[in-house]
Amino acid sequence: MQTIYTDLLxxxxxxxxxxxxxxxxxxxxxxxxxxxxxxxxxxxxCAQGGMQAALGNCAMGEGDSPDVHFADTVKGSDWxxxxxxxxxxxxxxxxxxxxxxxxxxPWNRVVPGVHTYYKGGKPFKKQExxxxxxLIHARAFGGTAKWRTCYASDGAGHSVLYTxxxxxxxxxxxxxxxxxxxxxxHDGHTCLxxxxxxxxxxELVAYMAKATLVATGGFGRIYRHSTNAVINDGGxxxxxxxTGVVPLGNMEAVQFxxxxxxxxxxxxxxxxxxxxxxxxxxxxxxxxxxxxxEKAELASRDVVxxxxxxxxxxxxxxxxxxxxxxxxxxxxxxxxxxxxxxREVDEICQSFLGIxxxxxxxxxxxxxxxSMGGVRTDKTGAAQGxxxxxxxxxxxxWDMHGFNRLGGNSLAETVVAGGIVGQTIVEYIxxxxxxxxxxxxxxxxxxDQARIDALLQGRNGMENAYDVxxxxxxxxxxxxxxxxxxxxxxxxxxRLQEIxxxxxxxxxxxxxxxxxxxxxxxxxxPGMVRLALCVAYGALNRTESRGxxxxxxxxxxxxxDWLNRTLATWPDGADLPRLTYExxxxxxxxxxxDRGYGGGTIIPATxxxxxxxxx
Amino acid sequence: xxxxxxxxxxxxxxxxxxxxxxxxxxxxxxxxxxxxFIALNRIREEHDPGLQFDFCCRAGVCGSCAMVxxxxxxLACHTKTRDLPESVTLLPLPFFKLVxxxxxxxxxxxxxxxxxxxxxxxxxxxFDPSKKEARMANATAEAIYELDRxxxxxxxxxxxxxxxxxxxxxxxxxxxxxARFRLDPxxxxxDADYFHLIGDDAGIFGCMGLLACEDVCPKHLPLQDQLxxxxxxxxxxxxxxxxPFFRDVKKIRKK
Numbered sequence: 001m002q003t004i005y006t007d008l009l010x011x012x013x014x015x016x017x018x019x020x021x022x023x024x025x026x027x028x029x030x031x032x033x034x035x036x037x038x039x040x041x042x043x044x045x046c047a048q049g050g051m052q053a054a055l056g057n058c059a060m061g062e063g064d065s066p067d068v069h070f071a072d073t074v075k076g077s078d079w080x081x082x083x084x085x086x087x088x089x090x091x092x093x094x095x096x097x098x099x100x101x102x103x104x105x106p107w108n109r110v111v112p113g114v115h116t117y118y119k120g121g122k123p124f125k126k127q128e129x130x131x132x133x134x135l136i137h138a139r140a141f142g143g144t145a146k147w148r149t150c151y152a153s154d155g156a157g158h159s160v161l162y163t164x165x166x167x168x169x170x171x172x173x174x175x176x177x178x179x180x181x182x183x184x185x186h187d188g189h190t191c192l193x194x195x196x197x198x199x200x201x202x203e204l205v206a207y208m209a210k211a212t213l214v215a216t217g218g219f220g221r222i223y224r225h226s227t228n229a230v231i232n233d234g235g236x237x238x239x240x241x242x243t244g245v246v247p248l249g250n251m252e253a254v255q256f257x258x259x260x261x262x263x264x265x266x267x268x269x270x271x272x273x274x275x276x277x278x279x280x281x282x283x284x285x286x287x288x289x290x291x292x293x294e295k296a297e298l299a300s301r302d303v304v305x306x307x308x309x310x311x312x313x314x315x316x317x318x319x320x321x322x323x324x325x326x327x328x329x330x331x332x333x334x335x336x337x338x339x340x341x342x343r344e345v346d347e348i349c350q351s352f353l354g355i356x357x358x359x360x361x362x363x364x365x366x367x368x369x370x371s372m373g374g375v376r377t378d379k380t381g382a383a384q385g386x387x388x389x390x391x392x393x394x395x396x397x398w399d400m401h402g403f404n405r406l407g408g409n410s411l412a413e414t415v416v417a418g419g420i421v422g423q424t425i426v427e428y429i430x431x432x433x434x435x436x437x438x439x440x441x442x443x444x445x446x447x448d449q450a451r452i453d454a455l456l457q458g459r460n461g462m463e464n465a466y467d468v469x470x471x472x473x474x475x476x477x478x479x480x481x482x483x484x485x486x487x488x489x490x491x492x493x494x495r496l497q498e499i500x501x502x503x504x505x506x507x508x509x510x511x512x513x514x515x516x517x518x519x520x521x522x523x524x525x526p527g528m529v530r531l532a533l534c535v536a537y538g539a540l541n542r543t544e545s546r547g548x549x550x551x552x553x554x555x556x557x558x559x560x561d562w563l564n565r566t567l568a569t570w571p572d573g574a575d576l577p578r579l580t581y582e583x584x585x586x587x588x589x590x591x592x593x594d595r596g597y598g599g600g601t602i603i604p605a606t607x608x609x610x611x612x613x614x615x
Numbered sequence: 616x617x618x619x620x621x622x623x624x625x626x627x628x629x630x631x632x633x634x635x636x637x638x639x640x641x642x643x644x645x646x647x648x649x650x651x652f653i654a655l656n657r658i659r660e661e662h663d664p665g666l667q668f669d670f671c672c673r674a675g676v677c678g679s680c681a682m683v684x685x686x687x688x689x690l691a692c693h694t695k696t697r698d699l700p701e702s703v704t705l706l707p708l709p710f711f712k713l714v715x716x717x718x719x720x721x722x723x724x725x726x727x728x729x730x731x732x733x734x735x736x737x738x739x740x741x742f743d744p745s746k747k748e749a750r751m752a753n754a755t756a757e758a759i760y761e762l763d764r765x766x767x768x769x770x771x772x773x774x775x776x777x778x779x780x781x782x783x784x785x786x787x788x789x790x791x792x793x794a795r796f797r798l799d800p801x802x803x804x805x806d807a808d809y810f811h812l813i814g815d816d817a818g819i820f821g822c823m824g825l826l827a828c829e830d831v832c833p834k835h836l837p838l839q840d841q842l843x844x845x846x847x848x849x850x851x852x853x854x855x856x857x858x859p860f861f862r863d864v865k866k867i868r869k870k
Contacts, residue, residue, distance in 0.1 A: 015657055031869040037677075037679060037722070038722030038767070040677075040725070041671045041672070041677040041679050042768075043671075043672070045672065045675065045676060046672045046674060065691060095744045097748070098742075098746075099742050102748070102749070103736060103737075103742075104736040104801060106751075106755075106757070106759035106799075109752065111753045133750065134750030134752060135747065152760050153757070154739070155676075155760065157764075158676065158763070158764070159760060159763055162763060165729075165764065167735060169726065170733075171733065176725075178714070178720075178722065200630075200714055201630055202630055229671045229672045229673070230670050230671060230672075230673060231671055263648060264648070264674075266671075266673070267674070321647060340757070347675060348674060348675065351675055352675070352693060354695070374648050384652075422812070446687070466664070482731065498760045509664050510663065510665030511665060512665075513631040514628050514629065514630025515630065515633060515714055515718070516665055516667075517664070517665070517667060518664035518665055519665070560857075
């Protein structure tokens with residue numbers, strides 16, 4: 001077995017991982033990123049719409065500031081976020097956008113003069129100022145008071161990831177691709193690296209590091225219908241949860257995006273609605289303005305997704321072989337706009353649906369999209385529970401998103417958090433002395449080797465990995481979707497516990513040699529079911545509705561009892577996670593209030609539970 | 616009526632001493648809106664769980680799933696079976712190292728390419744976080760984005776005649792990368808600098824102009840225009856370097 005030593009081990013080479021890696025490499029530290037795929041195939045590349053940052057350059061962004069961005073983010077989170085983190089984020093985002101411009105991102109720029117834009121299907125005029133010519137432009141996104149989302153056509157993720165990977169290559173950051181972390185190496189107090197399986201040869205490699213960063217993105221692939229890339233299966237979260245000491249935060253907070261296309265669940269960007277696209281029902285009539293007169297299609301994602309499902313339940317969905325859906329209409333934006341600023345959308349429609357969005361409607365429905373939950377860290381990115389372990393990006397519950405993330409805030413978070421956490425890591429490594437016991441390493445590798453050997457020798461049982469995965473999909477679909485209730489969740493948790501047992505009895509039907517995909521799934525599936533249990537069990541216990549977590553039997557947002565964050569740890573050998581709770585925020589510059597969209601009632605905090613304002 | 620599709624798929628697992636390269640056949644019933652992504656996953660789940668192939672975004676933007684589909688390099692995720700005959704032959708991309716079955720190693724090749732063409736902005740300016748961003752014309756930003764859209768799937772290189780003959784050839788993807796930075800006003804490199812990187816047969820002068828790269832590019836990048844423009848610029852640079860006379864002509868013209 002090979003052992004590799006480095007200063008910083010980044011698990012994941014998407015935007016958050018590479019941004020932190022760049023920070024460490026600039027400080028002269030040795031960095032290795034391991035990645036399931038070549039760095040530029042990371043899921044960051046799929047982000048279309050853009051990054052929120054209060055630059056205030058464009059006409060509709062005038063008067064914007066980090067204060068307004070902060071307020072939008074906290075409201076968007078339904079007061080579930082850490083307000084210190086949201087503040088840090090809003091203040092840092094403009095600097096990071098400019099840094100990206102310096103590194104090579106071709107952001108769209110302000111073009112002075114009078115321009116037409118669309119809102120609710122109707123044209124309006126705006127005038128861009130001559131003195132702002134050539135500065136970074138921004139587009140509208142849901143839940144924002146200003147146009148604030150910086151964009152490069154609708155390939156912002158692609159442009160930024162390629163630029164970041166260029167920067168990483170320039171600084172000599174090593175990316176070991178086709179490598180998968182199976183478990184973290186730790187002694188109960190300090191994280192020392194990870195046991196990694198080569199997806200070329202199947203061999204195990206021990207990576208030892210002074211600091212380890214988990215930046216593996218979301219875990220959407222525990223759901224059957226997800227906009228996520230197929231690599232987003234929660235591998236990083238599983239390794240963290242399996243330490244038994246590091247908690248995952250708010251796992252029940254799962255975002256559904258309003259516009260996944262039917263049937264393939266590929267995302268078309270919120271920029272479609274930001275640029276003036278509308279949602280239509282079976283009669284080709286707009287409906288969002290009925291439910292949300294003020295924000296209409298541009299309410300936050302949780303709100304729009306719920307109203308879409310509600311409208312379908314009213315019998316207004318479009319029947320199809322894949323179930324009912326609704327329409328997204330961007331035809332009025334015109335050919336020039338669609339073929340340039342919504343170019344990926346155009347390609348997706350043409351390639352996957354065989355339709356032309358300039359002339360035809362796009363079939364859409366809400367689809368699992370984003371994991372607000374993740375590895376619980378403090379505001380510097382250090383994980384709770386283990387020294388030397390850090391997390392950033394979607395993998396983390398750093399927690400600027402609370403129970404609902406605003407579009408354009410996650411892509412921005414990857415680079416903002418990557419930069420901040422990268423700094424934390426540099427300071428940590430410069431002051432850290434790590435002593436690594438070869439016994440600890442050998443034990444960790446031996447545990448994973450034993451799991452592999454048991455699968456190769458067929459000693460576990462007779463279950464088929466794909467059948468077990470289907471069973472998990474079914475349960476999450478039924479119990480932990482957009483609308484949830486106690487009875488379904490209780491049944492779901494019980495069924496997931498049975499599925500968890502089945503996942504440990506998987507038998508391979510192939511020989512398992514080399515980069516065998518069945519072995520990879522068999523190794524991961526028990527952990528995926530544990531993540532599913534964290535989601536469902538957390539949702540069962542949270543008896544309120546907040547952001548994306550909607551309980552039909554508890555429709556109020558309950559600030560009296562639930563102004564907190566769920567922490568889930570998984571003790572060794574347990575069949576359920578252990579849940580504890582901590583206050584959602586340490587400070588409350590913006591005390592809990594009405595979001596201004598989404599309706600619903602609020603049970604206010606009582607004098608004894610109310611957070612103090614303005615701390 | 617739904618067709619039965621026959622898939623002939625290349626198989627070889629280099630990590631299995633018993634494996635030799637061969638073709639396997641699988642039959643699937645075609646379903647509505649079926650793509651090769653759907654078909655290959657069904658084959659893996661229903662017939663052969665050891666089958667290796669790469670998908671990531673499955674939405675045509677990450678470039679993982681390039682393979683040779685009935686003789687032509689293409690992205691499997693957005694290849695619809697209804698556009699294919701009943702018999703489908705799938706082979707891994709040539710040129711790149713085989714990982715197993717339909718999976719090839721593009722990551723290492725592309726990473727070496729970035730190092731070779733120094734695929735980053737070369738500038739003496741340091742970033743100043745207290746200043747506003749440098750201005751850029753929107754048209755320039757859009758022109759850069761147009762070339763930045765390459766997804767490094769490797770189709771252009773798999774389809775390239777020169778790449779078949781010399782493995783050090785940069786290919787359309789590498790040369791397009793140079794074109795992207797040449798266009799970028801933030802990059803301070805001059806044509807003479809680029810000439811050092813691509814002014815030989817492993818670079819721009821290796822291109823035979825067969826146009827296959829552009830034919831198979833799933834993002835429809837204007838590769839041939841870019842390569843032709845680069846070739847003219849690099850030829851001019853070469854002449855200026857080798858023939859002092861050209862410099863003098865230019866001076867005389869200016870006067």
